[in-house]
Amino acid sequence: MRLGVFDDDRLGVIHKDEVLDVTEIAGVHSAGRQGPLHALIACGQLEARLTEEALRSAPRVANPRWKAPLPHPDKILGAPANYRAHVEEMGNPTTINEWGLFLKASSSVIGDGGTVELPYTDVRTDQEGELAVVIGREARHVSAGEALDYVFGYTCLLDITTRSTEDRSTRKSYDTFTPIGPYIVTKDEIADPDDLRLRCWVGDDLRQDASTSAMIFGVSQLIAYASSVMTLFPGDVIATGTPEGVGPLSDGDRIVVEIEQVGRLTATVSSNGAVPYADRPQAKV
Template identity: 40%
Template sequence: MKLALFDDHRLGVVSADGRAVVDVTDALPWPHDPDPLTAGWWRALCRDFRTLAPALAAAAEQGAPRAVTDVALRAPVLGPTKVVAAASNYGKHVAEMHGVQERTLGRVEAWMMEFDVFLKAPSSIVGPGADIVLPADVVEAGHEVHHESELVIVIGSGGKDIPVASAMEHVLGFTAGLDITVRSAADRSRRKSYDSFSPLGPWIATTDEVGDGSGLDIGLTCGAAVRQSVNTRDLLVPVPQIVAYASTIMTLNPGDVLFTGAPPGVGPIAAGEELEMSISGIGAMTVQVR
């Protein structure tokens, strides 16, 4: 199933071809709260999706489809308690970062070449079609701002100390995300947490659609130029292990978001550019840089 949030943060089920959406909000067993800051219904949906899925599927069959182009798609998550991001999770990206750090920092930080997780501010999340806004202080300082196109996990039931073998039972599904990053000597979380630095979309493909997230093609283009192209089979630490590892550090709550790591091909973005990101089995989104 593909789940979208649209218009006044309504819940929709997206057709298999990604062209239509059916509003299934009224099939939920609780009132709809359109305020994204208090929308506990969304986290409850993430937690209870397996129980609610039959009713949502029936509502999607019976409802009137609307063209996706006729609705305003929102970020496909609401009020996550945290955004967790994996670092150094593609071998070729780790290799390219030596050159990036030499150019932008004048040195290589060896500890940053090891897999680990860090936090981004949930307030950095925006939806498909939103603008990435380059911060004035960053531009004035002459720092590069880079794109990092990533597979993103959305947590379902969540938990603490989740075993690898059962990790996927705690996952709702996946979406596409851009982890926008300032290249400077500042802390990772600061450099990646500016408003608009976590575009997500266009919707969530649940695990019944895309399994454990392995074998998916990720692509990022700018105009006619291919910026990034990779398959998630190249992840050094695959999705179940990311979920299990993160849960040993912090409790993963329903609706939390986990970026799985930047593929190779990261590079600067500039005002006026248009970035299109796609992940096979999920969908595509386009964002503007200003």
């Protein structure tokens, strides 16, 4: 099943090539700032509420405007240096084994078709296409063998990164730096998340083309590791890391990340409001 959020925070299901509005039948019409899909994940009632019979009565929707499926997740966890070829291109031998995980601000999330806003005129900002895992139920000290039981689904994510001097969580948490979507694919549709082709274009340039099989920590190991450190809650997002091929973004660029069986996410780039790095607030202290 493919679920997303569209228009005025309506919950949509892509079913037999049609988009259905299931907001009412899912019971999430007043979901709050985290949105209707987060509410459905948190209640754990997907199968009970969105039955085939219920879907038959759901209204059809033409030309939905997809928004971020999870606009304010409790946590976004990132997996740095999780592809060896990316480690090599960055010239730093340290991998996820040594780095551990990092947190991104949930306020950095935007949806499909959104605009990435470059913060600086003179500091490189890169695209990083990634597979994202959405947690389905509370997880703490989960083994790798049982980790996939805690997954709700998967989506596409862009981990936009400024190559400046600040801590990783700062450089990756600017508003608009985490495009997600356009929808979430439930785990039953993905036989093996560690064997998916990921591609990312900037304009006509195919910059990234790899398989998630090249990850150092696969999806199960990432969940096990994360849950050994902190409790994972329904709707939390784990960005699984980016393969080689990251590169600088410029005003007017169009980014596309496509992951087989998962979807295709787009974003544009703007330098409107960008300032010289020396003019950032912390430089004036």
